[in-house]
Amino acid sequence: MAVEIFYDDDADLSIIQGRKVAVIGYGSQGHAHALSLRDSGVDVRIGLPEGSKSRAKAEEQGLKVLTPAEAAREADLIMILAPDTKQRAIYTEDIEPNLSDGDALFFGHGFNIRYELIKPPSNVDVAMVAPKGPGHLVRRQFVDGKGVPALIAVEQDASGNAQALALSYAAAIGGARAGVIKTTFTEETETDLFGEQAVLCGGASALVQTGFEVLTEAGYAPEIAYFEVLHELKLIVDLMYEGGIARMRYSVSDTAEYGDLTRGPRVIGPAVKEEMRKILGEIQDGTFAREWVGEDEAGRANFQKLEADGEAHPIEETGKKLRGLMSWVDRPITETA
Ligand SMILES: NC(=O)C1=CN([C@@H]2O[C@H](COP(=O)(O)OP(=O)(O)OC[C@H]3O[C@@H](n4cnc5c(N)ncnc54)[C@H](OP(=O)(O)O)[C@@H]3O)[C@@H](O)[C@H]2O)C=CC1
Ligand SMILES: CC[C@](O)(C(C)=O)C(=O)O
Numbered sequence: 001m002a003v004e005i006f007y008d009d010d011a012d013l014s015i016i017q018g019r020k021v022a023v024i025g026y027g028s029q030g031h032a033h034a035l036s037l038r039d040s041g042v043d044v045r046i047g048l049p050e051g052s053k054s055r056a057k058a059e060e061q062g063l064k065v066l067t068p069a070e071a072a073r074e075a076d077l078i079m080i081l082a083p084d085t086k087q088r089a090i091y092t093e094d095i096e097p098n099l100s101d102g103d104a105l106f107f108g109h110g111f112n113i114r115y116e117l118i119k120p121p122s123n124v125d126v127a128m129v130a131p132k133g134p135g136h137l138v139r140r141q142f143v144d145g146k147g148v149p150a151l152i153a154v155e156q157d158a159s160g161n162a163q164a165l166a167l168s169y170a171a172a173i174g175g176a177r178a179g180v181i182k183t184t185f186t187e188e189t190e191t192d193l194f195g196e197q198a199v200l201c202g203g204a205s206a207l208v209q210t211g212f213e214v215l216t217e218a219g220y221a222p223e224i225a226y227f228e229v230l231h232e233l234k235l236i237v238d239l240m241y242e243g244g245i246a247r248m249r250y251s252v253s254d255t256a257e258y259g260d261l262t263r264g265p266r267v268i269g270p271a272v273k274e275e276m277r278k279i280l281g282e283i284q285d286g287t288f289a290r291e292w293v294g295e296d297e298a299g300r301a302n303f304q305k306l307e308a309d310g311e312a313h314p315i316e317e318t319g320k321k322l323r324g325l326m327s328w329v330d331r332p333i334t335e336t337a
């Protein structure tokens with residue numbers, strides 16, 4: 001089925017400019033949405049708990065900061081950009097008691113609706129604006145006059161205007177400069193989880209670490225291995241981003257292209273594809289969501305151990321040293337872009 005894609009000319013910015021928006025959370029996505037909404041002329045407040053370390057950042061950037069409950073009460077559109085595992089409690093304690101007829105409840109990812117962790121009342125719009133990129137780059141691209149593509153979805157259309165509202169919001173954060181695709185909460189949640197697990201974060205990290213291990217264990221210099229499997233990956237992916245896999249193959253040598261065509265399918269062979277299908281199945285049947293919510297409720301011990309193991313991987317030390325010698329690469333993540 002053909003998808004519907006919307007651009008700036010299809011969006012009416014005045015719709016979101018007429019709303020009082022509460023952004024709950026001020027992390028990767030929260031700061032990007034809030035600052036870009038504000039720069040697009042939208043009335044924004046941030047909802048953060050009293051003890052949150054993000055409060056000072058939001059205040060420094062001139063934003064009004066309230067508790068999540070106060071922000072939800074004052075606003076008529078509430079965008080939840082707190083961690084997925086915390087959203088159910090925030091919704092129950094701070095948002096649900098402050099929802100009124102005609103309010104809109106927005107999400108940046110469909111997890112809590114798809115897995116029925118949050119069940120909103122029927123008198124509010126429930127919609128999603130999900131940028132297809134990390135929040136710090138969503139903000140950086142907005143400031144640079146560009147945009148990260150976004151997905152919109154409407155789960156509940158109490159007002160009869162929820163899609164236009166979601167499109168207007170997506171345009172205000174720069175998404176409609178690149179393209180906004182209409183989808184469902186289910187399709188966004190399942191494809192997003194699959195993408196980040198199998199390809200973008202899980203697949204790519206494991207590919208890079210394994211390539212680095214094979215080279216260094218065979219006695220090659222870690223610095224050369226780093227440049228080969230991590231640094232150059234960005235340059236190769238830039239070509240794919242600009243012109244697809246064909247553009248990358250045009251630019252690399254024919255030796256590289258022959259190796260790509262004959263060896264690539266051996267690395268990512270039928271066993272990997274089968275594992276990817278299993279991973280997708282665990283997303284579709286709720287196994288992953290139950291596991292992740294359980295891990296969070298149990299205090300995240302396994303998550304923290306795996307994270308620490310990743311930080312201790314030798315590629316990190318090599319990379320830190322080499323990136324420090326390339327000022328244009330070692331760019332800090334900032335909250336203002
Ligand atoms: N990261 C990304 O680029 C993307 C994320 N998303 C989705 O966006 C949502 C937010 O993710 P992300 O930006 O990564 O989150 P982050 O972890 O970067 O930030 C979470 C923010 O929520 C705050 N927070 C924590 N607990 C509460 C609470 N009880 N009440 C209010 N605020 C709270 C945190 O405060 P403190 O700083 O004090 O911890 C922090 O400011 C998720 O649904 C995610 O799936 C979608 C697309 C991409
Ligand atoms: C790829 C990870 C992501 O889905 C994203 C930046 O789009 C996320 O959840 O952070």
Ligand SMILES: [Mg+2]
Pocket residue numbers: 131132133192196
């Ligand atoms: Mg994503």
Ligand SMILES: [Mg+2]
Pocket residue numbers: 109192193196
């Ligand atoms: Mg995601």
